[in-house]
Amino acid sequence: MEEALTRALHAFATHPRVLVALDFDGCLAPFVQDPADARPLPEASAALARLASADGVQLALVSGRPVAELQQLAAPPPGTWLVGSHGAEQAELDGSGQLHLMPFTLTDDQARVLAEVTAAVGSIAAAHPGAWVEHKPAAAVLHTRGLAPPEADQALAEALDGPGSADQVWAMRGNQVTEIAVVDVSKGGSVTALRERLGGDVAVLYAGDDVTDETALAVLGAGDMGIKVGAAETVAEHRVTDEAALAEALTRLGVWRTSSNDE
Numbered sequence: 001m002e003e004a005l006t007r008a009l010h011a012f013a014t015h016p017r018v019l020v021a022l023d024f025d026g027c028l029a030p031f032v033q034d035p036a037d038a039r040p041l042p043e044a045s046a047a048l049a050r051l052a053s054a055d056g057v058q059l060a061l062v063s064g065r066p067v068a069e070l071q072q073l074a075a076p077p078p079g080t081w082l083v084g085s086h087g088a089e090q091a092e093l094d095g096s097g098q099l100h101l102m103p104f105t106l107t108d109d110q111a112r113v114l115a116e117v118t119a120a121v122g123s124i125a126a127a128h129p130g131a132w133v134e135h136k137p138a139a140a141v142l143h144t145r146g147l148a149p150p151e152a153d154q155a156l157a158e159a160l161d162g163p164g165s166a167d168q169v170w171a172m173r174g175n176q177v178t179e180i181a182v183v184d185v186s187k188g189g190s191v192t193a194l195r196e197r198l199g200g201d202v203a204v205l206y207a208g209d210d211v212t213d214e215t216a217l218a219v220l221g222a223g224d225m226g227i228k229v230g231a232a233e234t235v236a237e238h239r240v241t242d243e244a245a246l247a248e249a250l251t252r253l254g255v256w257r258t259s260s261n262d263e
């Protein structure tokens with residue numbers, strides 16, 4: 001691990017209260033062809049369990065995934081806060097691991113727009129064999145991981161320029177996906193809300209790999225710590241090469257955090 005990252009993590013570990021907020025796909029879990037097969041690296045899961053057991057640490061997963069799916073795939077420790085659908089859904093696991101989901105419903109108008117968007121994205125997928133549509137509570141997602149790059153780029157652009165440019169929708173590019181949502185949410189707004197929920201007096205570590213994570217990395221300030229996973233452009237101050245390197249960083253943080261509490 002780079003010396004600057006080690007030093008920053010060590011300093012971060014000394015804050016009395018910390019929020020450790022993490023993206024899931026491409027961050028805790030390596031990318032796979034079928035989203036249902038994504039799982040956190042075992043080292044990442046062990047690090048989360050250690051962090052969750054430390055005093056003064058609130059753990060949160062902040063994902064584009066629907067909350068129910070995030071819980072099932074990530075299997076986070078009891079006490080973890082969950083943000084799903086890029087901020088549209090909020091939930092928390094209580095001390096015994098029971099999920100409490102905040103009510104979330106679309107208006108009739110949003111439901112109508114989602115149906116239109118879903119149909120349009122379905123037509124684009126049908127025109128590009130190998131592409132497919134993921135259905136979320138507030139969005140339709142065109143997946144192109146099964147396509148060769150030129151066609152994948154074309155299909156993703158068609159989704160952005162077509163249904164993604166309609167009124168009352170918010171389109172975002174992700175890793176080999178274009179997502180079109182009918183609610184205006186972001187991971188940045190979610191991280192700010194999580195901080196406020198803790199009373200504001202808390203240092204925040206956020207790690208993520210994707211364009212959608214940049215909004216969360218951008219709301220960090222003095223005393224916080226942003227970590228980009230991978231080589232893409234970022235506003236984050238720190239970077240790790242891949243999911244395994246992030247798991248190592250989280251493990252160190254957990255060890256420092258728990259050993260300082262033992263002293």
Ligand SMILES: O=P(O)(O)OC[C@H]1O[C@H](O[C@H]2O[C@H](CO)[C@@H](O)[C@H](O)[C@H]2O)[C@H](O)[C@@H](O)[C@@H]1O
Pocket residue numbers: 023024025026030031032033034035036038062063064065066134141143144145174175176177179210212
């Ligand atoms: O915010 P995240 O937790 O990073 O979730 C982002 C999206 O992740 C999933 O798609 C991505 O991972 C898939 C499995 O590795 C991969 O096949 C796909 O190409 C990636 O874009 C998920 O399917 C989306 O709903 C999430 O928004």
